[in-house]
Amino acid sequence: MNTLLIRGGRPLYGExxxxxxxxxxxxxxxxxxxxxxxxxxEGVPAIADVESSVRILRHLGAICTLRGNELSVDAGGEIxxxxxxxxxxxxxxxxxFLGALLSRTGRAEIxxxxxxxxxxxxxxxxxxxxxxxGAKITHEAGVIRCEAPSGLTGATLxxxxxxxxxxxxxxxxxxxxKGETNIENAAREPEISDLADFxxxxxxxxxxxxxxxxxIRGVTRLRPTRHKIIxxxxxxxxxxxxxxxxxxxxxxxxxIPGHLGPVxxxxxxxxxxxxxxxxxxxxxxxxxxTSVGTVRTMPYPxxxxxxQAPFTAMLGLSKGTSVMIETxxxxxxxxxxxxxxxxxxxxxxxRTAVIEGVDRYHPACAESPxxxxxxxxxxxxxxxxxxxxxxxxxxxxxxxxxxxxxLGALGADIRxxx
Numbered sequence: 001m002n003t004l005l006i007r008g009g010r011p012l013y014g015e016x017x018x019x020x021x022x023x024x025x026x027x028x029x030x031x032x033x034x035x036x037x038x039x040x041x042e043g044v045p046a047i048a049d050v051e052s053s054v055r056i057l058r059h060l061g062a063i064c065t066l067r068g069n070e071l072s073v074d075a076g077g078e079i080x081x082x083x084x085x086x087x088x089x090x091x092x093x094x095x096x097f098l099g100a101l102l103s104r105t106g107r108a109e110i111x112x113x114x115x116x117x118x119x120x121x122x123x124x125x126x127x128x129x130x131x132x133x134g135a136k137i138t139h140e141a142g143v144i145r146c147e148a149p150s151g152l153t154g155a156t157l158x159x160x161x162x163x164x165x166x167x168x169x170x171x172x173x174x175x176x177x178k179g180e181t182n183i184e185n186a187a188r189e190p191e192i193s194d195l196a197d198f199x200x201x202x203x204x205x206x207x208x209x210x211x212x213x214x215x216i217r218g219v220t221r222l223r224p225t226r227h228k229i230i231x232x233x234x235x236x237x238x239x240x241x242x243x244x245x246x247x248x249x250x251x252x253x254x255x256i257p258g259h260l261g262p263v264x265x266x267x268x269x270x271x272x273x274x275x276x277x278x279x280x281x282x283x284x285x286x287x288x289x290t291s292v293g294t295v296r297t298m299p300y301p302x303x304x305x306x307x308q309a310p311f312t313a314m315l316g317l318s319k320g321t322s323v324m325i326e327t328x329x330x331x332x333x334x335x336x337x338x339x340x341x342x343x344x345x346x347x348x349x350x351r352t353a354v355i356e357g358v359d360r361y362h363p364a365c366a367e368s369p370x371x372x373x374x375x376x377x378x379x380x381x382x383x384x385x386x387x388x389x390x391x392x393x394x395x396x397x398x399x400x401x402x403x404x405x406x407l408g409a410l411g412a413d414i415r416x417x418x
Contacts (some may be wrong), residue, residue: 004393004404006376007413009385011248011285014410018236018255019045019228020069022399023306024191026093027168028198029053030100032061032073034176035202035222043229044071048397049082052090056083056097062406075104082109085142095123096165098146099172102135108146125166129157133173133181154179154218162187162299167214168195175204177218186214189300190259194230201225226311231255234306235400237263238375240283241307244272244312244408245383250410251275251282261301270318273366291320291357297328305362309335309376316344317383318357326351335373338366342380342388360385368392371399378403382412 020043029050032039041107041182044050048068052073055273060083064073081101088094088111097333098198101108111121112375127144131137133152154177157170161204174181186192188210196209202225205217235262236252243250244267257264257276264281271286292315297305305328316339324333340346341364345356363386367375381388390396393416396403403415 001416002393002418003391003417004381004396005376005391005415006381006388006390006418007386008246008382008388010411010413012243012246012250012382012407012410012412013248015251015253016239016406016409018231018252018400019043019169019287021045021232022047022049022196023164023189023234024194025050025229026053027096027172027191027195028227029047029057029071029073030096031172031195031198033060033075033079033097033100033104034172035075035224037076037224038072038074038228038251039202041071041073041223041229042069042227044069045229045232046401047399048394049091049399052087052094055090056087056094059083059087060101070147079104081105081107085111085317087097088112093165095126096168096172098130102130102146102148103152103173103176106151106404109143122141125159125161125163126169129159129166129170130173132157133170133177148368152177153263154181156182157184159185160181161185162212164189164192171199171206171214171216174216174218175199175206175222176220177409178226179218179300181216181218183214183216184212184214187299190230190233190256198225198227201227202221208334216274216399220347223257231259233259234304236260237304238310238400240267240313241282241310241408242379242410243283244270244285244289245317247285247287248410249282249284250279252278255279255281257281262303263307263311266303267294268313289314289318291315291318291322294323294325296325299328305329305332306330309372310379312346312355313339313344313376313379314382315355316346316357317361318355320357322355322357324353324355334369334408335376338369338373338377339380341366342384345379362387364387365389365390368395371395374401378407382407382414
């Protein structure tokens with residue numbers, strides 16, 4: 001069931017509850033390995049990447065029980081120190097298990113991670129952080145081995161780029177290390193703060209998360225806890241764009257509006273009407289969106305790279321010309337060739353896309369090149385009057401819960417087929 005059949009051209013209306021954040025759930029699941037006991041995590045999204053994380057946890061020796069969106073992880077038994085290559089290849093975020101394994105077992109053996117091919121996304125900053133904390137690292141035939149048989153020791157880490165994954169791996173490795181660790185130029189994403197809240201609830205001493213400097217005082221032991229994952233700001237923005245691109249009106253509830261960063265403001269600049277309260281954001285579409293000039297993806301709190309593709313799909317129907325500049329990943333425009341099948345006029349040069357708005361999209365058959373690019377193609381199909389097909393739905397499943405059911409609740413005619 002890897003293809004979505006979409007009959008578009010109808011406005012979407014209604015209200016959706018925001019699911020738990022993919023980019024928060026994955027590091028929290030890895031962190032559950034640090035606790036010799038049962039931890040309960042609420043709000044776990046029903047997505048493919050969570051399923052991959054659970055497979056890794058079970059392989060390592062944890063007992064996982066999933067009931068709806070609540071997952072219990074019992075890591076009280078013996079935990080293995082190696083993740084096999086076939087599990088590592090399922091998703092990019094699998095590399096987050098490096099810091100947790102090293103902290104829990106004193107060793108970690110993993111291979112290069114898989115996931116969407118949107119750029120090199122090197123792991124050098126991850127390894128720099130781990131090595132600074134005292135681990136010995138060797139490479140052999142694509143396998144990375146890290147050892148710290150006497151434990152890790154706190155250090156000052158200066159990240160050359162505010163990498164989310166490197167910040168998370170450093171936090172996971174440092175919470176049980178001897179002494180104090182300071183992470184400078186740390187990532188500031190809300191998911192970093194959520195991980196810190198989870199660790200602190202277990203008895204860790206993490207301060208400054210959400211800012212550019214994070215201080216961690218190592219403790220000797222962590223305790224089981226219960227934690228609820230924060231709402232998924234990327235999914236919420238995608239659903240708001242679905243309302244905007246189809247000329248409808250969509251409200252997303254159970255979210256933290258401040259986590260959306262500049263997305264609501266940019267939607268207002270296109271002519272949409274935005275209504276925000278403490279826990280929801282609603283969008284009412286303009287008759288036709290207007291161009292917004294130049295947009296640059298930036299680390300949080302800037303415009304998120306994960307919403308670049310869906311936002312570009314909407315700008316493809318705008319009046320005028322917009323420019324999108326991708327500063328995070330060098331290969332994130334693979335979806336553009338597929339988007340032009342719907343009639344979009346987009347020229348790309350390296351990290352820049354020039355988007356010349358068209359009056360309408362027409363139905364097409366397209367293939368998802370990656371998770372967020374696939375979401376952009378779904379939005380284009382929803383806007384195109386007629387029947388479209390988007391294949392590669394498994395990539396979309398990595399970050400969106402049952403997207404056909406979710407969008408169907410807003411009135412979309414979308415179903416899954418072989």
